[in-house]
Amino acid sequence: MIRDPSVNTSTPTLTPKRIEIKDLLRLRDLQNVEAALLTSPLGFHSPFPPRRINSLYFDSYDFRALEHSLSGSSIRQKIRLRWYGKTEDSRIPTLEFKCKQGHLSWKILRKTQISIDLKAVTWESAYRDDEDKTSISDLSKTLALSNTRPTSLVSYSRRYFESGDGRLRVTLDEDLTFRDQTKYSGPNLLYFRHRPEKLVLEIKVAEKDSALLQDLAKTLPFVPRRFSKYCESLLGHLPRWS
DSSP: OOOOOOSOSSOOEEOOOEEEEEEEEEGGGHHHHHHHHHTSTTOOBOSSOOEEEEEEEEEOTTOHHHHHHHHTOSEEEEEEEEEESOTTOOBSOEEEEEEEETTEEEEEEEEOOOEEOTTOSSSTTTEEOSSOTHHHHHHHHHHHHTTOEEEEEEEEEEEEEEOTTSOEEEEEEEEEEEEEOTTOSSOOOSOOEEETTEEEEEEEEOGGGTTHHHHHHHHSOOOOOOOOHHHHHTGGGGGGGO
């Protein structure tokens, strides 16, 4: 059962449940995909400019979240701190509990007042809050309750598209960069794997609007695939479950 974290880092926000579909393409497909979206009868447009997304993932010492994702468990949850812009500029990230049950996904979001010093020697000293120490205390309690530690830092650039009626959202993720955090006592910003050839297409729609997927497929053919950036980031730990 997915548990709403009880520690009040801030008043939580629960996002609506929706269907999320992914397809894995090549970067060379980007121009054609954008053209298909912008000329679609569904009236797609870009609601705001592209931006860099950074997600620091947490998992248990036995990689429970990774195992659940690989096995396709019908109920699973990932914990991450997310911020936008430069990877090293990790100020006031949002604590996210990404939840999935069956074909539906949603998030529990909690704003924080911390910053992450990615040059710190240890993770214990990496979280900073110069104004209100309770934010760090609440975050520490939340992570302790879930028995997790930092395992991966995933960064990528995202382009956003939305249909004219706002019921369909499509994102295109490129320039994927993965930094394993499990082999180091403190934050690892230096060593990374880069997958510049990959393009991740994500389609997001409310369950009641799922029929729109058929309309989208007429102008943007897609093949639903299982792909997790978090799993991809920890390829070195995958043989245990292969």
